[in-house]
Amino acid sequence: MTRIVTLSATLLVVAVAINYYLASTYISHGRIQKESTYTYNPLAKGQPKLASNSYLRKQFPPRNLEQIGKENATMIMLVRNGELEGALSSMRSLEDRFNREYKYPWVFMNDVPFDEEFIEKTSLMASGKTYYELVPEEHWHPPSYINKTKLDENLNTSTSVLYGFSRSYRNMCHFYSGFFYKQERLLNYEWYFRVDPDVEYMCDFQYDPFQLLRENNKIYGFVIALTEFENTIPTLWQNVEAFIEKYPDLLHSNNALDFLTTHETSITHYMPFTESTTRYNLCHFWSNFEIANLNFFRSEAYETYFRHLSEAGGFHYERWGDAPVHTIGLSLLADKNQIYHFEDIGYYHVPFLACPHSEDVIASKRCICRPRDAFEKMNRTIDVNAHSCLSRWWKYGAGKSFLNEADYRRW
Ligand SMILES: Nc1nc2c(ncn2[C@@H]2O[C@H](COP(=O)(O)OP(=O)(O)OP(=O)(O)O)[C@@H](O)[C@H]2O)c(=O)[nH]1
Numbered sequence: 001m002t003r004i005v006t007l008s009a010t011l012l013v014v015a016v017a018i019n020y021y022l023a024s025t026y027i028s029h030g031r032i033q034k035e036s037t038y039t040y041n042p043l044a045k046g047q048p049k050l051a052s053n054s055y056l057r058k059q060f061p062p063r064n065l066e067q068i069g070k071e072n073a074t075m076i077m078l079v080r081n082g083e084l085e086g087a088l089s090s091m092r093s094l095e096d097r098f099n100r101e102y103k104y105p106w107v108f109m110n111d112v113p114f115d116e117e118f119i120e121k122t123s124l125m126a127s128g129k130t131y132y133e134l135v136p137e138e139h140w141h142p143p144s145y146i147n148k149t150k151l152d153e154n155l156n157t158s159t160s161v162l163y164g165f166s167r168s169y170r171n172m173c174h175f176y177s178g179f180f181y182k183q184e185r186l187l188n189y190e191w192y193f194r195v196d197p198d199v200e201y202m203c204d205f206q207y208d209p210f211q212l213l214r215e216n217n218k219i220y221g222f223v224i225a226l227t228e229f230e231n232t233i234p235t236l237w238q239n240v241e242a243f244i245e246k247y248p249d250l251l252h253s254n255n256a257l258d259f260l261t262t263h264e265t266s267i268t269h270y271m272p273f274t275e276s277t278t279r280y281n282l283c284h285f286w287s288n289f290e291i292a293n294l295n296f297f298r299s300e301a302y303e304t305y306f307r308h309l310s311e312a313g314g315f316h317y318e319r320w321g322d323a324p325v326h327t328i329g330l331s332l333l334a335d336k337n338q339i340y341h342f343e344d345i346g347y348y349h350v351p352f353l354a355c356p357h358s359e360d361v362i363a364s365k366r367c368i369c370r371p372r373d374a375f376e377k378m379n380r381t382i383d384v385n386a387h388s389c390l391s392r393w394w395k396y397g398a399g400k401s402f403l404n405e406a407d408y409r410r411w
């Protein structure tokens with residue numbers, strides 16, 4: 001009897017010790033400390049079934065985060081903590097369609113510090129390394145030359161302007177126009193892929209878009225081009241004209257000014273083109289999708305252009321978007337043949353969808369040309385809408401190339 005009691009007591013002590021060891025190995029002070037020899041493998045025989053209070057290593061299953069892609073490139077996302085779900089959804093889509101085969105890193109930027117939940121969940125969603133950067137105050141808030149009273153007045157009176165009421169939206173557009181590429185972490189990279197929360201990629205990439213741009217001597221890639229709401233940029237074009245007059249030598253000899261200034265209606269499917277009151281036809285590349293070279297934005301020409309616009313005040317006294325500002329900068333300062341339309345990358349950001357038109361490409365690249373949140377199939381992509389600027393880009397930009405230059409059946 002005494003022997004049985006002693007044996008039971010010993011077993012109990014051993015069990016408690018094992019339990020304590022397991023718990024302390026997985027979690028110490030709320031943080032993962034070191035790898036354990038215990039790994040949960042549902043395929044192995046005799047493994048205990050996980051209980052809800054099991055301590056698993058957070059990286060489950062263990063992953064190698066080393067970059068596979070050969071380019072000096074990163075994904076970037078400016079995002080708020082409150083947009084975590086949307087950020088995860090965009091990441092999941094891009095990782096599945098492209099990045100998990102390349103493991104390029106992700107750089108997240110925010111005007112306030114990221115919280116623990118955001119950091120933990122996004123790093124688990126990424127296939128590669130993740131970095132979390134706090135945007136310096138002077139890169140986010142209005143510069144000293146902006147008159148605060150004038151800004152407040154415009155915020156109060158811009159009720160009919162899309163996001164006209166929002167101070168942070170203006171900070172965001174100013175940041176994406178002239179500061180994202182100055183963030184310290186991004187100085188390590190040459191290429192970026194801008195990702196916004198709640199977007200979706202509709203096709204497998206099947207190649208590295210950074211490599212494609214570099215090998216073909218391109219500096220900027222877009223998927224959607226469309227017209228801007230004129231009431232967000234009442235004085236943008238007059239300031240651009242003043243810039244052209246002041247710095248004529250900065251314009252590239254093979255620029256795409258015609259893409260911005262033609263008002264020809266016959267190429268917009270014989271429907272009326274968006275009205276504009278200036279020479280600018282309001283065309284812009286939709287900048288929530290961009291794959292581009294950071295050195296273009298870091299160039300003296302672009303910096304001079306950005307400073308000129310920032311000092312003119314329209315980012316704050318009006319609601320200039322980073323999309324027309326990037327587009328006009330590129331169209332004036334770059335060789336138009338260095339701007340590339342990714343016609344085989346399906347992409348969706350509310351409310352516009354771009355998807356390849358060729359049935360062969362759709363099948364080979366496993367495209368689903370229907371966004372997750374659309375109840376019905378969208379049988380028109382933005383490219384065939386009257387306010388798309390794509391046909392204008394084909395005619396006045398870098399022209400139109402055909403998809404059979406790439407052999408999709410190789411994959
Ligand atoms: N950290 C931070 N990110 C922001 C802020 N405002 C916008 N962003 C980010 O900037 C990008 C563009 O902002 P959106 O609100 O999506 O702008 P939009 O695409 O014109 O508007 P939606 O149609 O609502 O998507 C997104 O990646 C946002 O997460 C902000 O105040 N702080």
Ligand SMILES: [Mg+2]
Pocket residue numbers: 196197288349
């Ligand atoms: Mg958005």
